[in-house]
Each structure stands twice: as structure tokens, then as C-alpha cells.
Amino acid sequence: xxxxxxxxxxxxxxxxxxxxxxxxxxxxxxxxxxxxxxxxxxxxxxxxxxxxxxxxxxxxxxxxxxxxxxxxxxxxxxxxxxxxxxxxxxxxxxxxxxxxxxxxxxxxxxxxxxxxxxxxxxxxxxxxxxxxxxxxxxxxxxxxxxxxxxxxxxxxxxxxxxxxxxxxxxxxxxxxxxxxxxxxxxxxxxxxxxxxxxxxxxxxxxxxxxxxxxxxxxxxxxxxxxxxxxxxxxxxxxxxxxxxxxxxxxxxxxxxxxxxxxxxxxxxxxxxxxxxxxxxxxxxxxxxxxxxxxxxxxxxxxxxxxxxxx
Numbered sequence: 001x002x003x004x005x006x007x008x009x010x011x012x013x014x015x016x017x018x019x020x021x022x023x024x025x026x027x028x029x030x031x032x033x034x035x036x037x038x039x040x041x042x043x044x045x046x047x048x049x050x051x052x053x054x055x056x057x058x059x060x061x062x063x064x065x066x067x068x069x070x071x072x073x074x075x076x077x078x079x080x081x082x083x084x085x086x087x088x089x090x091x092x093x094x095x096x097x098x099x100x101x102x103x104x105x106x107x108x109x110x111x112x113x114x115x116x117x118x119x120x121x122x123x124x125x126x127x128x129x130x131x132x133x134x135x136x137x138x139x140x141x142x143x144x145x146x147x148x149x150x151x152x153x154x155x156x157x158x159x160x161x162x163x164x165x166x167x168x169x170x171x172x173x174x175x176x177x178x179x180x181x182x183x184x185x186x187x188x189x190x191x192x193x194x195x196x197x198x199x200x201x202x203x204x205x206x207x208x209x210x211x212x213x214x215x216x217x218x219x220x221x222x223x224x225x226x227x228x229x230x231x232x233x234x235x236x237x238x239x240x241x242x243x244x245x246x247x248x249x250x251x252x253x254x255x256x257x258x259x260x261x262x263x264x265x266x267x268x269x270x271x272x273x274x275x276x277x278x279x280x281x282x283x284x285x286x287x288x289x290x291x292x293x294x295x296x297x298x299x300x301x302x303x304x305x306x307x308x309x310x
Contacts, residue, residue, distance in 0.1 A: 014186050015206045016175070017186070017303060018209070019211060021211045022225045026192070026218070027211055027241040027242070030274060030283070031299070033054060034284055035296075038285060042183055043150050045171055045186060045187070046152070046154070047171055048189055050156055052153055055151075066142075068140055070139075073133065073134060075131065075133070076130060077131070078108050081108070082127075118133070138160040141173070143173065164199065167200035174188070202234055203232060206235070206307060209236075209237045210225055214246035214247070223260075226260055226262060237264070238253075239268060240266075250267065265302045265306075271284070271292040273288055284296065
């Protein structure tokens, strides 16, 4: 036991920095990609599994691919089924469908895999025990190498659930790699909003950076997501992206940030060069040395200083 304790003491504490937003489209993924270019000795995690796109800029080389199983789905064994219809009557999700057999001589029941929620009611009440549950493959997760270091990312299947569980898997594997490689930081591209994937992204993090934009909806979403990080007691900073599109609203947002006791990480201007860089599959700090790249460097300096002081 003493040897195990000694080994654990030698594992460095990996600083987890999570970038989130109140809604999609604020530019958080572009910022995370630029942070990856600026940071050293870091591991990346794309926890926006419902719509992951960090890989589009970083062009990862996949070295490990695994199926993600987040639950189970019902399956009817037709040879045992007596067509009593009890499962169809009890299913609240209308996932039990009837259809004619291949020869058209009799009706059969089958499970709609998209509608099935895996609740188990049909199997529990089936008098003939003709319904079984099989693991459902909901997506894939990957361990990759990028030009900025290792990255763990995932892809949730179309209309699939359990994104919170997949986020936790991505994050835990990224942290394991960071510890194994003695990396100082884990940079996490979190999910937008305030739902389960966001909670799975930020819980236990060392710092959260909220990216917002100078609009009324941006201000409202900032208030919601900062309430979330406050609830979990996570140190939080805020960055206003595209601030110059509405300077007056940007000033209002900065006042709100101060009133809520949050740290202001700075502003990033609007620049069409970001799109040009994305077309080239580069981060903006790789694409050009000045302008918006200077803004992002200043924001990263604030974030890095805050993490070091925590």
C-alpha cells in the first residue's frame, strides 16, 4: 500500500481547462485550437461529442478507435413471441412496431431501434420472456496524435443518446494520457449550453473559460452558463468574441462579468481571416502573427496566469 501511495504522489496534477459557451457558434472551438497551438506540454479533448469539429482544424492521425456502448436496446425473439401485444401496449415510446412476415402469412413484432429508450418495461412484462436486451453501439471514440500533441475525441451516432457518458469517457482517457506523459494541462473543448454533456465536461475542472458574443442572447446565455459553473464552485473566466460587432453590448457584458464576480479574460475582434485560416486547416495564430492572433494570445496569457495562481 505504501508503494502505491508513493507512486500516486509522483503523478503530476494535470490542470484541466474547459472552454464552453452558452450556445453553439460563439467561436469556442476556434479558440481551443489556437490555445493548443500556443500551449506546450498539453493533451486535447473534444468533449462536444454531439457536434465535434476540433479535428477539422487539427487533422488528427487516429491511432486507436473504440466503439462506444452507452446502454441497451430491446430485441424481440420472433420464434418465442406469441403476438400477445403486451409489449406494444406498455411501450410509452411507441417503439414496438408490427409488420408482416417475409412470406406475408403472419404478423410479427419488431423494435424500432431509434425510438427504443432502453427502459426495459417490455422485457419485464413479456409473459414469454421473448424480449432480450443487447448492448447498443451509440458511437465511437478515438485517441489520436496531432501536430500539437495527443487528442481524445468522439463521434456520437445520429439520433443517439448518452452523450454525457461519452463525454466522461473522452475526458477520463485524455486525463489518463496526460498523467502518463507528464503533461501539464488538459485543454477541453466543452459542449455548448447547460445540459448533461456540459456538466460532464466541467465537473472538477481547474478553470472554465466561457466564450460569449456581444448580443442580447449572448448575455442571457452567459448568465445561464455562469450560474452552472458557480453552482459547482469552478473558477470561471469570460472572453467576449467578436466584441467589435457591438461595442456597447460588449461593455454591458463586461459590467455583468464584474458584477457576478467572474474574471474577465479579454476580448477578441471579428476578423474574416479566421475563415481563411479554417479553409487552410490552420489555427488563426498559425495563419497570421498579428491582429486577432494578438487578441487570442492575450486571452491565453490571462487564462494561463489564472491557472498557475489557482
